[in-house]
Amino acid sequence: MDTTATAVIVAIDGPSGTGKSSTSKAVAAQLGLSYLDTGAQYRAITWWMVHNGIDITDPAAIAAAADKPEIVSGTDPSAPTITVDGTDVAGPIRTQDVTSKVSAVSAVPEVRTRITELQRSIAAAAPHGIVVEGRDIGTTVLPHADLKIFLTASPEARAARRSGELKGADVNATREALLKRDAADSGRKVAPLAKADDAIEVDTSDLTLQQVIECVVTLVEEKRATK
C-alpha cells in the first residue's frame, strides 16, 4: 500500500509550557502517526557538551563539537526515546543544569544545521506521517508541513503547570525562568521561536489538555480529508 499519499506532516510550535509535548504525543498516538520531540534533541546535544567538558559560553567550541555526538530519537508516541552515542539520556536531559544551558547551545548555527538535518530525515522516513514539535518547525524545519499549529498560553498558566510538575517549586521563580528561556529562544539570530504566517494559533490558557488534544485532532482530520 502506498502510505506516502496519505502521510500527514504536522508542525506544532510554541513557547515553553504551552502543552506542545503532551498534545503532540496524544494526537500522534490517537491518529497512528510518529512523534518527534525536537526540544529533546537540543537537550541531548547540550547534555553531551556539558558531559564532555565543552565550554558552553564559547560558541566556537560548541560549533567545533556539534557533529560529534550521535543522537537517535525513537518516534513511537507511546514510548518516545532519546539516546546519545547509545546512552539513554531521557532522564539527564531534564535536569535544571541542562535546562539552563540549552538555549545557549541551541543558538549556535552549526548545532541548528546538524539537528535540523536530522529532524528532516526523521520526518521524511515516517511511514504514516508525523507530529513534530518545537520552536522553528513551521518556519524552518518543515516549512511545507500540511498543518502548522502555534500553541500559546499566558505566563501565569504556564508557570502554574510547570510548578505542578516540579513539586513545591516557586511559581514566580518558575515564571521568570520560563520567560527568560522564551526571550533567548525568540531573540536568537538563526531560526528563532516564531509563529509561521500560515500557522493556526491556539491559546491554551483556559483549555484543558483534553480540549487542546481534541482541537488539534479535528484540525489534522480535516487536513487529511482534503489531501
Ligand SMILES: Nc1ncnc2c1ncn2[C@@H]1O[C@H](COP(=O)(O)OP(=O)(O)OP(=O)(O)O)[C@@H](O)[C@H]1O
Ligand atoms: N491545556 C492544559 N491544561 C493544563 N495543563 C496542561 C495543559 N497542557 C499541558 N499541560 C501540562 O503542562 C505541563 C507542560 O506541558 P508540556 O510539557 O506538554 O509543554 P511544552 O510546551 O512541551 O513545554 P516545553 O517546551 O518546556 O517542553 C505538563 O505537566 C502538562 O501536563
Ligand SMILES: Nc1ccn([C@H]2C[C@H](O)[C@@H](COP(=O)(O)O)O2)c(=O)n1
Ligand atoms: N525546535 C526547537 C526545539 C527546541 N529548541 C531549544 C529551545 C528550548 O528552550 C530548548 C528545550 O526545548 P523544550 O524541551 O523545552 O521543548 O531547546 C529549539 O531551539 N528549537
